[in-house]
Amino acid sequence: MACTDISYPELKALLEGSPSLLLIDVRSKEEVDRGKIPGSINIPVDSVESELALDAASFQAKYGVPKPPADAPDLIFHCQMGRRGAAATQKARALGFNKARNYVGGYKEWSEKEAK
Template sequence: MADKEISYADLKALLGKSQSLLVVDVRSKEEVDRGHITGSIHIPVDTVESALALDPEEFKTKYGVTKPPLDAPELVFHCQMGRRGGVATDKAHDLGFLKARNYAGGFKEWSEKEGR
């Protein structure tokens, strides 16, 4: 479904203006250590479900950011190429985060467009 995805241009625009945007990097720690989208938080894909099930206080303690509400309009997952981000987005939808989206271009596209 297209509405479950966000483009590079849309994500870039949100990063510039949105206070409530939460970008979740679901790649492995090794991948994240090689580079990441500024401002993103790291929740590996296999822990997304348990992370989103934490109560808000635990979530904030663990990830350093406020847990998004179920109706968060700007919750974006991404991985390297799009597949794991899609898996994470589906998990979020299953948990009731109905507006969660996947940045399908992933960090691969991001780093190409950002020139790093």
């Protein structure tokens, strides 16, 4: 099985250079309202399966971004510290998104590194 984790430098590089990146923040709306990684969309971890099962038009209408194809190379999940992101990544992989990955540092690491 391919590595499912992605590091801060890897994520930073994707944010700067990958047109196909879809970064999904699986924290609660309340957490996201306090700060988020630029460009991420919010799908709480409990909704990941149902939202990824939406048809392409519904997903686009709801989130303003194209629904990722099953083989999306840069489908990244994250939460605050890694655990919910890992759960969401596993759910996505179970749905056939075989390259889904989890940003293990989560928003906690991101906000610490970006605040410097």
